[in-house]
Amino acid sequence: MPLVPMRILLDHAAENDYGLAAFNVNNMEQIQAIMEAAVETDSPVIVQASRGARQYSNDAYLRHLMLAAAELHPNLPIAMHQDHGNSPETCMSAIEQNFTSVMMDGSLEADGKTPASYDYNVDVTRKVVEAAHAKGVTVEGELGCLGGIEDGHGAGLTGEEAMKHLTDPAQAEDFCAKTGVDALAVAIGTSHGAYKFTKKPTGDVLVMSVIEEIHKRLPNTHLVMHGSSSVPKELLDIINQYGGEMGETYGVPIEEIQRGIKHGVRKVNVDTDNRLAMTGAIRKVFATKKGEFDPRKYLGPAREAMKQECIKRMTAFGQAGKAGKIKAKSCKEMIDFYKRAK
Ligand code: G3H
Ligand code: 13P
Ligand code: ZN
Numbered sequence: 563m564p565l566v567p568m569r570i571l572l573d574h575a576a577e578n579d580y581g582l583a584a585f586n587v588n589n590m591e592q593i594q595a596i597m598e599a600a601v602e603t604d605s606p607v608i609v610q611a612s613r614g615a616r617q618y619s620n621d622a623y624l625r626h627l628m629l630a631a632a633e634l635h636p637n638l639p640i641a642m643h644q645d646h647g648n649s650p651e652t653c654m655s656a657i658e659q660n661f662t663s664v665m666m667d668g669s670l671e672a673d674g675k676t677p678a679s680y681d682y683n684v685d686v687t688r689k690v691v692e693a694a695h696a697k698g699v700t701v702e703g704e705l706g707c708l709g710g711i712e713d714g715h716g717a718g719l720t721g722e723e724a725m726k727h728l729t730d731p732a733q734a735e736d737f738c739a740k741t742g743v744d745a746l747a748v749a750i751g752t753s754h755g756a757y758k759f760t761k762k763p764t765g766d767v768l769v770m771s772v773i774e775e776i777h778k779r780l781p782n783t784h785l786v787m788h789g790s791s792s793v794p795k796e797l798l799d800i801i802n803q804y805g806g807e808m809g810e811t812y813g814v815p816i817e818e819i820q821r822g823i824k825h826g827v828r829k830v831n832v833d834t835d836n837r838l839a840m841t842g843a844i845r846k847v848f849a850t851k852k853g854e855f856d857p858r859k860y861l862g863p864a865r866e867a868m869k870q871e872c873i874k875r876m877t878a879f880g881q882a883g884k885a886g887k888i889k890a891k892s893c894k895e896m897i898d899f900y901k902r903a904k
Contacts, residue, residue, distance in 0.1 A: 563637065565660060567663060569896060571639060571641055572745060572784040572828045574606070580881055581830050585875075586612060586833035592836065592840075592865075597631050600640075604885045605638075608663075609642055625659050637885065643702070653665075662700065664699060667703075668684075670717060677717050696897065702745040703743040704748075706728050708788050709758075710724075731775040731776045734748070746783050748785055757809070759813070762812050763812060784828040785827045786828070792814055792835060797842055798810075801842045813834070832875055835875075848860065
C-alpha cells in the first residue's frame, strides 16, 4: 500500500474513538521498531520527521526507508508527516519528498524560536493548507506555544512562561475557520524533551480542561497533543543504572492522554520515550559487555526496546487492532475530497 494521507487515519480514529501515536524517526532502526510494533498490534502508523531529522538522515534516505516500510507492510496504512515545519517552504519540500502530511507550526516564526503573532500564524498556515490540500496532503497547525526546546526548535519557555501561551479556545475556533487545517496542535502545559514536570502533573500545570473546552467548540477538528512522552521511571532507572545521569522528572501520564482521547485528541506525539528506551538499551550493552563493538549488538537491543514502547503506546491509545479496518485512500483521492469541502 502506498503511504496514505494522515487525514484518513485521523478520521477513522475520530469515528471509532481512539488516538494514534505519532513517533519521531531519524534512522532505519527507529522506522523498523515502529513497523514491527504495528505488525504485532495491527496498528495504523504515523511516522514523523522533524527538520533536524531530515537533515540528519538526509531526505533521500528517509524517503527510501519509508518506501521500504510500505513495500514490506502492504496491509498497514502508513502516513509520513513533517513534524514542526517552520515555514511553507519546509512543508512544500516535505511534500516533494513523499510526505503525506505536514505540520505548519506558525506558532513560532520561521526561526523556530520566536513566538509569532496570531495574524502571522493564520497567514502561513492558510498558505500551506491551500497548497497541500491541492495535492491531497493533510495539514496540522499549532496554536499556542509549548515549553522547552528541541534541537533548535521551540521558544525555550519555562513551565511557568508556557502557561501564558496556552491555546485560547475561542481563538482556536477562529483559527480553524480561517485556515481550514485538518488537525490542530494545542498548548496545554506540556513541553518537548525529558524534563516536563518536577512532580506528577496535576491540572494546574497539565491543563487538560483546555482540550475539553476546545473539543466542545470544535467537535470535528482533530486535536494533537505534542510533548506527550510519559517519561516512565523504569526507563530513567535503566539509563541511570548503567552510568547515565538523568535527573528526577515526570512526563504526561498515559491516563491523561487517554482522557484527551475521549475529548477529541487523535494524534499523540511521542519522541522522548523512544529516545530513553534506546539509550537505556545501548548503555546496558556498553556497561555489561565491554568488549562488544558490533553495532548490531547494541542497535538491535535499542530497536527492540523502542518497539516495546511503541507497542505500549499503540495499545494504550486504542489504535491496536485498527489497521485492517481502515479503507485506505490515496492523496489523489483526497484532492476531490478537499475540493468538495470548499
Ligand atoms: O519536536 C520535537 C521532536 O522531539 C523532534 O525533536 O527536533 O530533536 O528531532 P528533534
Ligand atoms: P516528546 O518530547 O514529549 O516526546 O514530544 C515529541 C513531540 O511533540 C514531537 O513533535
Ligand atoms: Zn512537538
